[in-house]
Amino acid sequence: MKAMIVDDEELARSRLSILLAEVEDITLCGSFGTAAEGLNYIEKQPVDVVFLDITMPEMDGLEFANLLLERGHSASVVFVTGYGEYALEAFELEASDYLLKPISRERLAKTINRLTKMKRMEASRLYITCFGGFRVSVQEEGGHVISWRSPKVEELFAYLVWKGSVSRDEIADTLWEGFTLDKAMKNLNSTVYYIRKALQQYGLEDCLITTRKQISLDSKRVFCDLYEFQQMQNSAWKTEKDLERLSELYRGGLFQGKTYEWSFGKAQTLEKSMISNLLKAGEKREQLKLEEEAEQLYLRALELDPFHEIACGRLLNFYMRLGRKEKEKQLRKEIEKLFSDDAPPPLLIFKNRL
Structure with a gap:
C-alpha cells in the first residue's frame, strides 16, 4: 500500500516514517507538514492510506478528511493525534482508525492489518x-x-x-x-x-x-449484468457502442432456464425493451444505408421473439423496399411455419439465419 503522512510536527512525522519503513506492506510516498501540501500531492498521485494529524494550523485534519470525501478520493484515513476527544468526529468522516501519540509498533501493526484486510475485501466482488x-x-x-x-x-x-x-x-x-x-x-x-x-x-x-x-x-x-442493463435503459443512449454493450449483456431471457414465477413479468418487460432497442437501431442503420447491419438487427429481434408482429412487419418491409423478393418470400414462409401444427421450435427458425 502507498502511504503518506500529513502532520505539522516534524518529530512526529519522523518517528512515524521510521515505524512505517519497518512494515513490508507499506511504501511511504510522501511526508508533509501542512494539509495544503498533502492535498496537492494526493490530487496528482495515487495514495492508499493517509496518516493524518488532526490539530494543524490553517486546515486541520478533519477538514482535510472531509475534502477527500467530497472529492471522491478512495484513500483510507488514519487519524494520528495526541487528543482523544476527536474520535467521534473522526469516525463520522469514515476514518479507518484512530491512533493516539506516541504510537507503538504493536498498535501500528494492528492498524496495518486492518487496512490490509479492508483493501482485500474491497478488491473482492x-x-x-x-x-x-x-x-x-x-x-x-x-x-x-x-x-x-x-x-x-x-x-x-x-x-x-x-x-x-x-x-x-x-x-x-x-x-x-x-x-x-x-x-x-x-x-x-x-x-x-x-x-x-x-x-x-x-x-x-x-x-x-x-x-x-x-x-x-x-x-x-x-x-450485475441486470443492473448495468437497467441503468443503460434508463439513460438516453444513442451510440452504436451502447447498443453493442446492451446486446452483450442480454445473452438470453432473465433467469432463463429457472422456474422463478416471480420473475416472469419482469423477464417479458426486459425482452420487449431489448427488442424495441434493436428495432430502433435497425431503423437508424437503414437511414445510414447500412442495410446488412439493419437486417442483422431485425433478425436478432425476431430471434428473441419470432411472434413479434412489429419486428416481422419491419423486416418484411425492409426486404420489399430493397427489392429482395426471394428473402421476402422465404420470410413469409417461415412466418407461416410458426403457426403450423408441425412447426419447429420458434427460436430455431430465425436463429439459424444469424
Missing part, C-alpha cells in the same frame, strides 16, 4: 449474471462459481439480486407462499444463513445486509 441463466462468481467471470446448498438458497439470492432491498414479509409471502408465517420465517432465516455461509468462504458475507425487517444486497460490492 461478486459477478452476477442474470441474463441467459443465473450465475454468481467471485471476481471476474472466470473466477470461482458460488455453489449453493439447494435450489431454494439460490432462488432467494436471485430474488435479492432482482429486488436489491426487500422486506422479510414480502420474501416470505413470495418464496414460501402457503406456509404459516412462523414456518416461512424459520425457512427464510435458515436460507439466509446458508447464503452467508456460501459467501463467507470468499470473505464476501458482508455483501448481504440484514436487519429485523429488511434484507438487502450491497450493490457496491457486486457487478
